[in-house]
Amino acid sequence: MRLHMAGRSELRIIRMKDSHLPEVFSLIDNENWGWEFAEIQQIYGLDQGSSVVALDGRDIVGLVTCIDFGSTAFIVHVIVRKGWRGKGVGVRMIETVLADLDSRGVSSVELHANPEAVEFYNQFSFKRLEDITFFAKDAPHSFPEPSAPSESSFSWLSPDDAPALSEALSTVFGYKKEDVEKALSKTPPHQALARIVSGRATAMFLSRTGRDLNAAGPWFMDEPTRAEADGMIRTMLSAVPAKRVDVLSPASNEVAKATFESCGFSVAKAGIVRVARSNSAANRYPGSVLSLGHLGLI
Ligand SMILES: CC(C)(COP(=O)(O)OP(=O)(O)OC[C@H]1O[C@@H](n2cnc3c(N)ncnc32)[C@H](O)[C@@H]1OP(=O)(O)O)[C@@H](O)C(=O)NCCC(=O)NCCS
Structure with missing residues (x-):
């Protein structure tokens, strides 16, 4: 020490x-x-x-x-x-x-490394998993075009229902359910939007509001399409306070990129690298992951 x-x-x-x-x-x-x-x-x-x-x-x-x-x-x-x-x-x-x-x-330690510092972490056995893009959008969050038809397929969940929120999130993101549930019970999100099909969440989007920003994510959608992703983010943006919105998105997710850009987001920083030091194989996020939590898991 x-x-x-x-x-x-x-x-x-x-x-x-x-x-x-x-x-x-x-x-x-x-x-x-x-x-x-x-x-x-x-x-x-x-x-x-x-x-x-x-x-x-x-x-x-x-x-x-x-x-x-x-x-x-x-x-x-x-x-x-x-x-x-x-x-x-x-x-x-x-x-x-x-x-x-x-x-x-x-068993696993993760971080989002700045492009300028990513090699610093090699010496501690962190391995590069994937690139992450940081998008941001200023208020107001209104849209000139008519709203997407799919907006009505989403419903608001209770942000305090940590067990319900963590169930689907942990599976999709590859984190242990207890970890996500504990974190969400300690600091619940402010908005929780989902698409529920036959009692199962096939899409979920959490958001937190701070003094100057809304940190949007984690967000996943099974087999995301532009229309569905567009409908979901518009529904979310219509509910968040009129402050900047920040998202971290896996750079390989083309649907997420196109959706954020069409909704007025621009790239605040590209080339952030998600690295992990893990006993077991830490995996890249699947294609259903559109944005991550600001604090890693949540
Ligand atoms: C990155 C940072 C935390 C490293 O801390 P530091 O005290 O300067 O680094 P250390 O002196 O302990 O570095 C030790 C080794 O890491 C290497 N290293 C340090 N910074 C590095 C960098 N940015 N990229 C690659 N390797 C780096 C050094 O070359 C050194 O190796 P050497 O002894 O073989 O030369 C520091 O430079 C910093 O605060 N940078 C600005 C903020 C930042 O970018 N933080 C990282 C966010 S992900």
Whole structure:
């Protein structure tokens, strides 16, 4: 846990605390990735034991935010303060977090790596799974053309019904049902839209509203078509507050890409790479996955 650096005071890697959050947020905000303070609080609220900070005296010079969902963990932010980069701080923080997750038997760790940093994760046995595109759309969310005929096939579910929401999501996304259910009970979405056929969800779309944004996803649809995807996203957009909407979508999903673009989304960042370090085979998302959760699983 301790790192000695020539010419500097001793650097300590310690568990992130509540009192660190404002400074942690300020470091994240400096990167201009569009995160809100409330989301950092949400990450910390989901898991108060897995995130770390690197301290030089009392100053935070690095951070890793991480949510241990149970069998899968998701690393959300990895940042070393400018001036401290390239001195081994990032490696020490990731090693600390991974050792901790390993000791708890977490079998798979995922993250969305920035294109500029993706190779940093090779040294920890993370493997590239797929490319992810970050799309964003500003309000208002109205459409000049008439609404798609399929809109009526979707219905709103109770956002608090974690068992119902997690059932289908976990199967499609390949995560353990208990993990998804636990996460959704701790932080329910604000909107939950589904298409139910014979009692089974064949499509589902969750969304969360923050101070300035709606984080849209996860979203899946069995055998998605443009018309159905268009109808579903319009129904969702008609219900979210008039704020920016952010989505993370597997880059290989052409239906998702065409749907987001036709609804006024544009690419905020391309070439994000989903990487995983896993005991078992972590898989690419199937073609039914149109967008992911902001916090990995949810
Ligand atoms: C990426 C980041 C966290 C790495 O932390 P760091 O403390 O600078 O990295 P370290 O000094 O521990 O790096 C150790 C090794 O990783 C390699 N490495 C560091 N940054 C890298 C990068 N961006 N891409 C590829 N390899 C990288 C180094 O070459 C070094 O290897 P070496 O010792 O053989 O030369 C840091 O540079 C950072 O905060 N960048 C801006 C924010 C960011 O992009 N975060 C990642 C989000 S996914």
